Amino acid sequence: MNAAHWHLALNHLPLILPIAGLLVLGVGFFxxxxxxxRTALFLFVVCALSTLAAMRSGEEAEEFVEELAGFSHDFIHEHEEAAERFALVAxxxxxxxxxxxxxxxxxKGFARAIFIAAFPLAVVALWMGRETGTSGGEIRHTEIRETANQTPATPETQEAEAEHE
Incomplete structure (x- = not known):
């Protein structure tokens, strides 16, 4: 397995674990x-550790992918920035x-407050993880990019647009 493969294998854990932790924490409150x-908090700790692994493998994957033809450095950079923000929250x-x-x-008396505080922080981590995952997917999967529904510019469409102006 190369660095990019390791990153693809690891990067799903930090995205799935906040969902699992939130569900378990909700059951714990109920x-x-x-x-x-406590099990939910343990899942959040594992989320942080898996984020560390995904970040490390991401750095190595970036070096590997930048050598391949057809990859946009802009999409890689956007993903890296999102990952860094997500990692801080995780x-x-x-x-x-x-x-x-x-x-x-x-x-300790403040344990309940920590359980309560972990819930919104996990929601933020989940949202930021989604942003990170989407930006990572856009590196390779052009069909999920915002511009995917737009017709690609061809010489013919450019001529037609120029005639209408």
Missing amino acids: TKSEVVK YALGALSLVGLWASYKR
Whole structure:
């Protein structure tokens, strides 16, 4: 497996784990189960770790992909910027979750506040992860780009447009 393949294999975890964690955390709030809420925090920690792995493999994949013909550096750069923003949120969610796990096990009074704070932060991570995933997909999958529904400019269409002006 080359660097790009590793990145493609790893990059889905940071996108899926916030969804799973949010679902588990919601069940934990509904059932008032400390164990279930701790499981959600554990998933958020794993999300942060998988984000680290995806970021590392992404740097190596960038070097590999830039050597291939037909790839736009602009799309790669946009994806990299989105990934860096997402990573900061994922790392913050992971750190908050570690503190929350510790507080929950030690039965600290502020553990409930951390469970509550983790929920909106995970929603933000999920949204930013979607943005990152979409921008990454646009590197190779031209059909999902915003311009995909536009007719490509050909010499004939350019002539026709020039005649109408």
